[in-house]
Amino acid sequence: MELYMIRRRGIWANDEELAATNVKSVEAGEAMAGRLRWIRSYAVTEADGRIGSVCFYEAESPDAIREHGERIGAPSEEVQPVRGAAVKQPDPQPVVYG
Template identity: 75%
Template sequence: MDLYIIRRRGIWADESEIEATNEKSLQVGREMADRLRWIRSYAVTEDDGRIGSVCIYEAEDADAIREHGRRIGAPSEEFQIVRGAVVKQPDPQPVHYG
């Protein structure tokens, strides 16, 4: 499997929408466990105030990335295979919406 970065631009209006997508992503991820694994995501505020994301997934191929995105209702057409990584500091504590 390869490591992918997926950029989803401004597809959520608020935290409740992104949380619903996260739940769906976990469900679909379990169903696709032999082809895809969600590593982490970063929610970002877009210029228009909507919420986008940068996600890291391990996947069998580009078709698995696209299928997962289609099944969770989040476009997954803007992605690249990760070429390498340099980790200088561990991630801070995860943000929890509540």
């Protein structure tokens, strides 16, 4: 499996919608075990106030990521392979949705 970054822009109107998608994502990830693994996500506030995300998944292919996005109702059109990482500090305390 390879590591990929997925950028979802303005998918959610509020935190409740985001939390509901996160629950679906866990369920879909379990159903796709061996093909895809959710590593982490960052929720971001878009310029229009909607919520987007930057997500990192291990997956067998970009098609597996797109399938996962279809299953959870969150399009995964912007998929890029991760070239490397430079972790300088640990993440701050995460906000947990769902």
